[in-house]
Amino acid sequence: MDEKHKNVLRRNRTNLVRDLNPSDLYDGLLEKGVFTQDMIDEIKRSGTRRDQARQLVRDLATRGSQAFPLFLECLKETGQQSLAELLENGAPGVQPQPTAVVRPVVRPLPVSPPTDVNEEKKDDAPYDPKQTRNITPTPSPEMEYMRPNQQGRIRRDSVQNYKMDASPCGHCLIINNVEFDPKSYLSNRRGSNIDCDKLEQRFKALNFIVEVKLNLTQKQIKHALHTLSKKDHSQYDCCVVIILSHGTEVSHSRFPGAVYGVDGQCISVQNITNYLNGQHCPSLQSKPKLFFIQACGGDEKDTGFEVSSDEAEPSPGGADDQTDAIPMSSSSDSLSMSDEVDAKASLPTPSDILVSYSTFPGYVSWRDPQSGSWYVETLDRILEENAAVHDLATMLTMVNNDVSQNSAKGLYKQMPGSFNFLRKFLYFQTKA
Structure with a gap:
């Protein structure tokens, strides 16, 4: 226009x-x-x-x-x-052209293909697409859980805590996109299965019903979210959606980011959150809806800034770390071993939603083919060590700090962050 x-x-x-x-x-x-x-x-x-x-x-x-x-x-x-x-x-004098209607033209994003010919040798084993799974959701085994707000938790009397004592606590949908259609010009995301397995086990341990879906197209992502929104969540206290994929950057008003289906078509994070808002999923009204996005926020690489020696806590990343972004403009940078960049969406901001991003909007997100992404590895560890004591917002701040200490190829940094519209503190259930 x-x-x-x-x-x-x-x-x-x-x-x-x-x-x-x-x-x-x-x-x-x-x-x-x-x-x-x-x-x-x-x-x-x-x-x-x-x-x-x-x-x-x-x-x-x-x-x-x-x-x-x-x-x-x-x-x-x-x-x-x-x-x-x-x-x-x-705009006086504006008239449509008398010719045939001009249909919108969709053009693919320019892509910088991987250039490291030795990179494929670093995988432990090639990924087998025949192992595609669609796990039927089953409740976690019965066990004793510590209920939120018990003695030992950090209490702040001015703000209430969400009710989080249902058993199971709620549904957790994990969408793990690894193998991409060659026509999409998106590279396969080696190491993502490690992330998926960690998060599947972590949220089962937090007493969620976990469902994993592998290699979904854009329409299949929408269908999975629609199916989740139509479930009866009245007996549960929370709902979690985790998406591991490529991402892209687009204009937005509130929730930045979009994620790609394996067909190369993307869906904005804003639209993803809409499936579970109060209007489209009444049984989740006033209940926390949590979204964790492991995907790039753009194609920029952050080289960080110098700090004093007492502030720095160096934690070098692997030499083979890859990003989860494809540049939006052509680039000669041979380090762009990429997936894709995140999009920014625009819709009203519903309450009781938290979106946690692996990286700051506009920047790449790093993933090690051998050990998984920085963000997921850190998130899993922080939840394991702190969920019995700290609320979610506090733990995500810990994730931000720990990931910010990493560095890819001795140069590049990463800064996770959250868009938090929760109204109360959220404490997960933990095993006694």
């Missing part, structure tokens, strides 16, 4: 969100090729009428040069003449 038309949408954003009726526009926008069906479905999932209007305006600005005049046409055809006139006054 032309910059002048984007400016018109920005100036009139408040009026559009307040007065626009998105549901009347969907058929016309689809027919004229402004949006795809998948895009319209995602807008519908964004929430209330105002939420859908807000998302529609954001997405509209990302479409082609004919999107604005075709949008005006749709407004007039659906009786929203006053909004059309408001926009036309900001």
Whole structure:
């Protein structure tokens, strides 16, 4: 879209969100090729009428040069003449081209292929796609668990704790994307199975029903999340989603990041969280929804900054560490042994959601083919050592600090972080 038309949408954003009726526009926008069906479905999932209007305006600005005049046409055809006139006054003389509708063109991201010919020799064993598994969720074995808020926990009287004493505590869905379609130009993520196994065992130990799904396309990811959202969570206290994949960076309002399916199509983190929000999953209302994302936030590599000797706690990473990102622009950097970069999404911010990212938005996330990713390895250890005493937010701060001490190839750093919209402290159940 032309910059002048984007400016018109920005100036009139408040009026559009307040007065626009998105549901009347969907058929016309689809027919004229402004949006795809998948895009319209995602807008519908964004929430209330105002939420859908807000998302529609954001997405509209990302479409082609004919999107604005075709949008005006749709407004007039659906009786929203006053909004059309408001926009036309900001961009006089705008008319759609008389030629055939211009369909949006999807172009692949440029890719820097791996250049280290010896890298494949570092795996313990080649990954066998025949071992693809779809584990049927089964409750953890019966055992005694320490209930939250028992003696010894850190207490802060000004803030309540989430109820976390159901047994099992809740569902945990792990999506582990390892083998990518060659047409996607995404490299296979060796070492991710190590991450998956660690997290599967860790959340079983925390009394969750764990389900692992391997090598899902974008549509299969959506289906898995939809299925999870339709479960009855009324007898549980929490829900966890873990995604191990490539990522990409896109524009966002609140939750950055998108993750890739093995077909090379991505889904934004914002849309992932929407499946479990209060509107789409009523049985999880007021209950914590936790998302852990091991994927890149972009293609930048962080070289860090110098600190005094008493501040530095060096912890060198492996010489063969890889990133979980593919650069968004071509790069001559031979160290780009990459997966992909994370996208940024835009939707309303529901309460009781925490999204923990392996890396700061815009930067790569490092993974060792032999021992797994820095983030997951550290997260698993911190949960094992501290879940009986500390709340989740405190433990994630510990993860941030420990991962920040690592360094890849003696040079590159990584900084995890969280978008925390929890209203209370969260203490996991632990074995007695």
